[in-house]
Amino acid sequence: MGNSLTSRSQDYSQWYNDLILKGGLADYSAVRGCMVIKPYGFGLWENMRDVLDRKFKETGHQNAYFPLFVPKSLFEAEEKNAEGFAKECAVVTHYRLKADPDNKGKLIVDPNARLEEELVVRPTSEAIIWNTYKNWIQSYRDLPILINQWANVVRWEMRTRLFLRTAEFLWQEGHTAHATKAEAIEETKKMLDVYADFAEQYMALPVLRGVKSANERFAGAEDTYCIEALMQDGKALQAGTSHFLGQNFAKAFDVKFADKENKLEYVWATSWGVSTRLIGALVMAHSDDEGLVIPPRIAPLQVVIVPIYSKDEAMKARLDAKAGEIIKELRAKGVSVKYDNDDSNRPGWKFAEHELRGVPVRIALGPRDMENNLAEVARRDTKEKLSVSLDGISNYVADLLEEIQQQMFNKALKFREENSRNADTWEEFVRLLDEQPGFIYAHWDGTPETEEKIKELTKATIRCIPLDNPQEEGKCILTGSPSAQRVVFARAY
Amino acid sequence: MGNSLTSRSQDYSQWYNDLILKGGLADYSAVRGCMVIKPYGFGLWENMRDVLDRKFKETGHQNAYFPLFVPKSLFEAEEKNAEGFAKECAVVTHYRLKADPDNKGKLIVDPNARLEEELVVRPTSEAIIWNTYKNWIQSYRDLPILINQWANVVRWEMRTRLFLRTAEFLWQEGHTAHATKAEAIEETKKMLDVYADFAEQYMALPVLRGVKSANERFAGAEDTYCIEALMQDGKALQAGTSHFLGQNFAKAFDVKFADKENKLEYVWATSWGVSTRLIGALVMAHSDDEGLVIPPRIAPLQVVIVPIYSKDEAMKARLDAKAGEIIKELRAKGVSVKYDNDDSNRPGWKFAEHELRGVPVRIALGPRDMENNLAEVARRDTKEKLSVSLDGISNYVADLLEEIQQQMFNKALKFREENSRNADTWEEFVRLLDEQPGFIYAHWDGTPETEEKIKELTKATIRCIPLDNPQEEGKCILTGSPSAQRVVFARAY
Numbered sequence: 001m002g003n004s005l006t007s008r009s010q011d012y013s014q015w016y017n018d019l020i021l022k023g024g025l026a027d028y029s030a031v032r033g034c035m036v037i038k039p040y041g042f043g044l045w046e047n048m049r050d051v052l053d054r055k056f057k058e059t060g061h062q063n064a065y066f067p068l069f070v071p072k073s074l075f076e077a078e079e080k081n082a083e084g085f086a087k088e089c090a091v092v093t094h095y096r097l098k099a100d101p102d103n104k105g106k107l108i109v110d111p112n113a114r115l116e117e118e119l120v121v122r123p124t125s126e127a128i129i130w131n132t133y134k135n136w137i138q139s140y141r142d143l144p145i146l147i148n149q150w151a152n153v154v155r156w157e158m159r160t161r162l163f164l165r166t167a168e169f170l171w172q173e174g175h176t177a178h179a180t181k182a183e184a185i186e187e188t189k190k191m192l193d194v195y196a197d198f199a200e201q202y203m204a205l206p207v208l209r210g211v212k213s214a215n216e217r218f219a220g221a222e223d224t225y226c227i228e229a230l231m232q233d234g235k236a237l238q239a240g241t242s243h244f245l246g247q248n249f250a251k252a253f254d255v256k257f258a259d260k261e262n263k264l265e266y267v268w269a270t271s272w273g274v275s276t277r278l279i280g281a282l283v284m285a286h287s288d289d290e291g292l293v294i295p296p297r298i299a300p301l302q303v304v305i306v307p308i309y310s311k312d313e314a315m316k317a318r319l320d321a322k323a324g325e326i327i328k329e330l331r332a333k334g335v336s337v338k339y340d341n342d343d344s345n346r347p348g349w350k351f352a353e354h355e356l357r358g359v360p361v362r363i364a365l366g367p368r369d370m371e372n373n374l375a376e377v378a379r380r381d382t383k384e385k386l387s388v389s390l391d392g393i394s395n396y397v398a399d400l401l402e403e404i405q406q407q408m409f410n411k412a413l414k415f416r417e418e419n420s421r422n423a424d425t426w427e428e429f430v431r432l433l434d435e436q437p438g439f440i441y442a443h444w445d446g447t448p449e450t451e452e453k454i455k456e457l458t459k460a461t462i463r464c465i466p467l468d469n470p471q472e473e474g475k476c477i478l479t480g481s482p483s484a485q486r487v488v489f490a491r492a493y
Numbered sequence: 494m495g496n497s498l499t500s501r502s503q504d505y506s507q508w509y510n511d512l513i514l515k516g517g518l519a520d521y522s523a524v525r526g527c528m529v530i531k532p533y534g535f536g537l538w539e540n541m542r543d544v545l546d547r548k549f550k551e552t553g554h555q556n557a558y559f560p561l562f563v564p565k566s567l568f569e570a571e572e573k574n575a576e577g578f579a580k581e582c583a584v585v586t587h588y589r590l591k592a593d594p595d596n597k598g599k600l601i602v603d604p605n606a607r608l609e610e611e612l613v614v615r616p617t618s619e620a621i622i623w624n625t626y627k628n629w630i631q632s633y634r635d636l637p638i639l640i641n642q643w644a645n646v647v648r649w650e651m652r653t654r655l656f657l658r659t660a661e662f663l664w665q666e667g668h669t670a671h672a673t674k675a676e677a678i679e680e681t682k683k684m685l686d687v688y689a690d691f692a693e694q695y696m697a698l699p700v701l702r703g704v705k706s707a708n709e710r711f712a713g714a715e716d717t718y719c720i721e722a723l724m725q726d727g728k729a730l731q732a733g734t735s736h737f738l739g740q741n742f743a744k745a746f747d748v749k750f751a752d753k754e755n756k757l758e759y760v761w762a763t764s765w766g767v768s769t770r771l772i773g774a775l776v777m778a779h780s781d782d783e784g785l786v787i788p789p790r791i792a793p794l795q796v797v798i799v800p801i802y803s804k805d806e807a808m809k810a811r812l813d814a815k816a817g818e819i820i821k822e823l824r825a826k827g828v829s830v831k832y833d834n835d836d837s838n839r840p841g842w843k844f845a846e847h848e849l850r851g852v853p854v855r856i857a858l859g860p861r862d863m864e865n866n867l868a869e870v871a872r873r874d875t876k877e878k879l880s881v882s883l884d885g886i887s888n889y890v891a892d893l894l895e896e897i898q899q900q901m902f903n904k905a906l907k908f909r910e911e912n913s914r915n916a917d918t919w920e921e922f923v924r925l926l927d928e929q930p931g932f933i934y935a936h937w938d939g940t941p942e943t944e945e946k947i948k949e950l951t952k953a954t955i956r957c958i959p960l961d962n963p964q965e966e967g968k969c970i971l972t973g974s975p976s977a978q979r980v981v982f983a984r985a986y
Contacts, residue, residue, distance in 0.1 A: 031560045065538075095581070132522065
């Protein structure tokens with residue numbers, strides 16, 4: 001219909017970019033690696049954010065806001081964290097521009113306005129936050145601190161992709177402080193479950209819950225828990241992480257509390273985050289060659305009604321009146337609905353446009369159907385079209401939205417199951433990676449060196465060691481050394 | 494009660510800082526001029542944001558997100574805007590840190606990672622947004638664009654104050670594009686009304702609606718509309734601005750559209766914003782020597798219930814049960830309520846704490862009252878205490894919250910009326926400024942030079958020329974030149 005999308009089989013990567021750009025989710029910007037999130041994409045993010053924010057509050061967290069800038073001396077305090085992020089930091093060095101004396105109308109950085117200490121634009125906020133918590137924590141009565149922040153962060157990535165890897169992105173970062181190790185680990189796991197439930201119940205995205213190997217751990221963490229999703233091209237995507245930070249940041253920033261026996265102890269920490277990257281995961285997991293497919297529970301627009309006008313003005317008025325009724329009923333049920341009665345576009349063009357944008361349900365109201373008390377209901381996910389009685393159509397549509405939500409999850413789960421395999425030898429492992437990519441369950445000797453070597457040879461990494469992983473004796477696919485469990489390998493975004 | 498607040502008469506400025514810090518709204522940070530917004534302050538901001546966001550959406554706007562960074566070449570494109578903000582820009586010049594070879598564990602800016610073009614951290618987003626709109630606008634069918642963004646911005650202010658003037662702050666910025674001048678001006682005024690209604694109906698803050706003089710105009714605007722509020726010390730505070738940008742940005746970024754006759758025209762623009770500065774206005778307008786006073790409609794917590802426990806365990810259970818009932822009823826009415834039954838603090842300490850934090854209504858439930866089927870209800874604004882029957886207490890409290898909201902507005906309005914005066918001579922003007930500061934209505938000859946001179950002599954500025962200003966012949970208080978209307982002067986935050 002003139003959208004000229006690239007198909008998945010033609011060029012998966014181009015298909016993805018086409019969907020993001022033509023589906024109206026985002027646009028490139030004048031800033032290297034940064035994107036513009038357009039209203040439709042931002043509406044999706046708002047819906048995701050609102051659900052997560054409610055879940056965070058239900059689990060006792062409050063929002064706060066910490067500075068964008070991290071003074072270099074704080075940034076470098078936790079050594080591993082600093083080392084992990086130093087290579088991709090945007091650094092503010094000056095605080096003023098001035099007129100360019102050689103070039104009228106142009107500006108130059110004022111060399112007299114150099115900062116005494118450089119400021120790092122936050123790539124993550126542990127440093128600035130733990131430097132603040134230091135002042136808030138004296139005794140066990142000040143604990144736990146359960147704070148979340150919705151913010152922008154900057155990581156100067158060299159190779160960027162819309163939503164999946166951008167120099168600036170939006171996220172939330174939870175930062176909690178606890179009196180005991182057990183409580184901090186419990187929090188880490190609790191928030192992983194919040195993420196997993198959100199991904200599965202709202203994004204219709206089945207995820208593996210697991211722990212990262214040392215190589216893939218967050219810089220400065222003792223343990224990184226993650227949820228991992230599988231995309232339609234068989235590559236994995238890390239969809240959220242929850243870190244048990246031990247006492248690393250408490251030690252780096254000297255944050256101690258007096259326990260009930262008045263003994264000074266270092267505080268235990270967690271941090272956890274998901275980002276606008278989730279939108280990339282959503283697109284890659286569900287969409288098809290006609291455009292976006294968005295799960296109803298987070299769709300910016302759930303239902304669109306398109307009237308098929310004839311030249312008969314009386315019929316036009318009847319269609320408008322009936323549409324008005326349906327809209328009123330749907331809105332009363334909390335369903336978002338738009339009446340697309342713009343005369344300047346033909347119905348076929350509109351159908352293609354709403355398909356491209358992934359609106360879950362389309363209702364077409366035409367003269368002939370109207371005479372028969374019917375409407376055509378089309379679902380975006382399966383592209384099925386059904387003639388539905390206008391009596392009780394709003395109930396039908398509300399139920400259908402829930403059915404679509406459920407079936408999208410089931411479909412994605414089935415895909416993941418069909419693309420999860422065991423590999424018992426190196427040959428099998430390499431063949432699967434190339435011919436049937438997906439989650440590959442294989443034995444590994446547990447050493448960072450072997451993991452690194454496998455990555456060098458195949459670009460596959462350990463996505464996670466699943467929680468409650470069955471223990472099974474075996475031999476490492478690369479070294480043949482003994483292994484007590486399989487771990488999940490994949491190539492990843 | 495140990496809070497040891499400075500009183501207003503002692504030191505108004507210190508009183509303000511005490512309230513922000515001890516009331517739990519914000520804290521200083523390790524970054525010069527930047528603050529931490531604490532959960533209680535952020536809860537207030539969330540409530541304000543949610544109301545505004547709803548109003549923006551009701552008036553047809555959608556949210557989007559544009560990059561934090563503005564390349565220098567875009568930043569300087571609109572000359573007046575660039576000139577206005579150049580002096581207070583944070584500038585990113587490098588994208589990497591590296592290990593300091595001379596200092597183990599320390600990092601330095603990597604001199605090999607200098608950006609080809611410096612990036613300005615947005616002080617406002619017209620430049621980056623109009624550079625984007627250029628790609629989105631071809632014809633009149635693409636207009637209007639009605640977009641808002643919630644974001645952080647950075648202005649490197651030399652003298653900062655918590656909330657009122659910080660190097661980084663949170664705000665929303667609307668950026669709209671229109672086919673005609675009339676439509677853009679209508680939008681500018683519409684959004685000013687949205688701000689004024691929000692300030693008056695939710696913040697209980699009466700505001701003057703007016704237009705800025707040329708000296709006080711936003712850099713790059715044709716006209717700046719504003720709302721101006723009066724603080725308890727008689728100083729004014731600009732609480733929101735809405736700018737008619739003419740075709741300045743369209744010309745700077747070459748944004749044209751084909752009109753219905755297929756003629757190319759430059760696009761008309763507006764921008765409008767309010768920020769976390771509003772929290773400073775709220776504090777200064779309503780609070781007293783015992784702490785914050787927060788209007789119920791935006792209070793993070795509207796009601797607190799404090800049980801007065803005796804040693805009688807059965808009575809304790811009765812108090813808890815009764816509190817549970819009241820909480821359930823209040824929540825069903827959409828009232829936020831907390832049961833402060835923490836045994837480790839005494840009731841008197843809690844009363845002072847909730848007063849400090851400005852919780853609008855406190856209910857104390859004690860054994861003797863309970864026997865008489867009564868509770869003590871205390872309102873924060875007037876400090877009145879009333880014995881209220883437990884029958885129907887939730888209705889009573891819900892009504893009381895609305896009454897408090899209204900009375901807070903009335904009180905602030907009365908204060909403004911009592912502190913708005915005419916000055917007809919220079920002597921009177923100067924005397925009022927020093928002895929009875931407030932809004933001073935005075936004649937002005939309309940020249941930027943005179944305004945500048947008055948500012949130099951008195952630190953007073955023209956806050957606005959009120960909309961629908963009565964026309965009245967007079968003579969400029971400084972120069973004696975003829976004037977057609979009074980304008981509003983004040984010293985300002």
